Amino acid sequence: HAAAVLGNGASVSPEEPLLPAPGFLRLDGATGYAEAAAAPLHADRSFTLTAWANSSDPTRDMAVLSQGTGTTSSVALRWHYLGVDPYGGGPMGEWQxxxxxxxxxxxxRTTVAHTSNISVLENWTHLALVYDADASRLTLYVDGQRENQSCEPDASDCTPHVSSAPSVRPFDAGAGLEFGRARTDGNWTEYFAGSLDDVWVHQGVLSEARIAQLADYNVELDTPN
Incomplete structure (x- = not known):
């Protein structure tokens, strides 16, 4: 339960459009971030990270949550920009x-992703990253769902959509949780433009049922003290 310190370009908004509890983190996409003073989890053990994210500029790569202050992030939950939708003209990308x-x-590194989205502009999305150390597996849930559409080896008209994969064991960064930025080549990068809310950190694997509850803004869960 280490407190988070706000960096330049970050503020806590008093209103709350999504959840019963007031306030969410607003980030400017340039210098704004928040940082927990102490490590809330050991990344080399099983863990779950969840958050609501709402981007105001999905035209570039942006980190929602990460951990690590050295050369690179041990863990990162991000939006990856893929370009302009050829049909609708809006930004396309995927959560990773x-x-x-x-x-x-x-x-x-191990990276898993959800199917490309047309846009996340002004659209609250629930994200959950799960690392299962016993199974050596990384899984990404978007709005409470993981993708699990595989294809037969000889299927030419099938596109696999699987947001779970065998994983390397993350190194234990021993650093605080970063909100809205990540570490790349020793530099802070991928500043998030938009809003973050209702971040949960759990040392262990949350069940699919619990993740679905966290992704349902009509369900209010008690926060441990």
């Missing part, structure tokens, strides 16, 4: 979860 096995530019 990434873990790295060492604090090095050459670290081995």
């Amino acid at each position: 979860a990434t873990v790295a096995d060492s604090d090095s530019p050459t670290a081995a």
Whole structure:
């Protein structure tokens, strides 16, 4: 329960459009971030990170949550921009979860992603990153759902959509949780433009049922003290 410190370009808005509890984190996409003073989890053990995110500029890569202050982030939950939708003209991209096995530019990484979205502009999305150390598996849930559409080896007209994969073991960064930025080559990057809300950190694997509850803004869950 380490407190989070607000950086330049970050503020807590008093209103609340999404949840019963008032206030959400607003980030400017340039210098805004929040940082927990102490490590809330050990990334080399099973853990779950969840948050609501609402982007105001989905035309570039942006980090929602990350952990690590050295060369690279051990864990990152982000929006990855893919370009302009050729049909509607809006921004296209995908939500990603990434873990790295060492604090090095050459670290081995595992990345899982959800199917490309047309746009996340002014659209609250619930994200959940789950690392299962026992199964060595990384899974990404978007709005309470993981993708699990695989294809037969000889299927030419099938596109797989699977947001879970065997994973490297993330290194234990020993640093606070970062809200709205990530670490790349020793620099802070991918500043988030928009709003974050209702962040949960759990040392362990949350069930699909619990993740679905967190993704339902009509369900109010007690926050442990």
